[in-house]
Amino acid sequence: GDSVTQMEGPVTLSEEAFLTINCTYTATGYPSLFWYVQYPGEGLQLLLKATKADDKGSNKGFEATYRKETTSFHLEKGSVQVSDSAVYFCALTTNAGKSTFGDGTTLTVKP
Amino acid sequence: GAVVSQHPSWVICKSGTSVKIECRSLDFQATTMFWYRQFPKQSLMLMATSNEGSKATYEQGVEKDKFLINHASLTLSTLTVTSAHPEDSSFYICSARHGRGLQETQYFGPGTRLLVL
Numbered sequence: 001g002d003s004v005t006q007m008e009g010p011v012t013l014s015e016e017a018f019l020t021i022n023c024t025y026t027a028t029g030y031p032s033l034f035w036y037v038q039y040p041g042e043g044l045q046l047l048l049k050a051t052k053a054d055d056k057g058s059n060k061g062f063e064a065t066y067r068k069e070t071t072s073f074h075l076e077k078g079s080v081q082v083s084d085s086a087v088y089f090c091a092l093t094t095n096a097g098k099s100t101f102g103d104g105t106t107l108t109v110k111p
Numbered sequence: 112g113a114v115v116s117q118h119p120s121w122v123i124c125k126s127g128t129s130v131k132i133e134c135r136s137l138d139f140q141a142t143t144m145f146w147y148r149q150f151p152k153q154s155l156m157l158m159a160t161s162n163e164g165s166k167a168t169y170e171q172g173v174e175k176d177k178f179l180i181n182h183a184s185l186t187l188s189t190l191t192v193t194s195a196h197p198e199d200s201s202f203y204i205c206s207a208r209h210g211r212g213l214q215e216t217q218y219f220g221p222g223t224r225l226l227v228l
Contacts, residue, residue, distance in 0.1 A: 044155075097215065
């Protein structure tokens with residue numbers, strides 16, 4: 001079946017450091033790929049998405065590129081802020097509309 | 112982006128009572144909504160898919176008589192936890208499907224935290 005594997009956390013960085021959270025997937029067909037962010041006590045917010053190979057999703061300084069050859073969708077940000085501290089979920093949605101989420105990666109950014 | 116609301120955001124109830132949680136898409140119509148459960152520091156577990164005008168589709172291991180889902184309109188789905196027990200305490204999150212094909216995206220509600228005493 002479909003699956004999403006995320007880099008295990010927690011990840012702790014200093015402010016202005018470079019962030020990478022790895023995400024790889026297995027799925028039949030050509031899924032759409034997503035990154036969601038969850039702040040403490042809240043639901044999930046869509047951060048960015050990519051719908052086909054080589055697409056780059058970007059938002060609020062975060063980027064991720066849909067790499068079909070490596071089945072990856074790694075999340076990156078050049079300079080993190082304390083306000084980026086949250087849990088990040090990688091997810092895919094198949095053509096049949098079924099979604100699968102990774103286990104989440106907790107990011108803590110220290111001043 | 113599209114907005115999904117949930118109500119209530121917090122509920123505390125006694126064991127044996129039933130609790131209803133509402134999920135609304137505020138600025139779009141959603142023929143399909145999803146209900147998830149999230150335990151502390153864990154990922155989302157899909158409980159069921161709610162389709163407007165038809166019965167919900169439950170995931171394996173989820174009791175449909177325990178978790179009643181009604182998708183009454185194109186903007187409202189409700190989850191009723193019947194005869195709640197302490198083990199039902201959790202964070203319940205709904206999402207609504209927006210768009211079609213490659214543009215399809217799920218938008219999530221803010222979640223409802225249920226505590227059963």
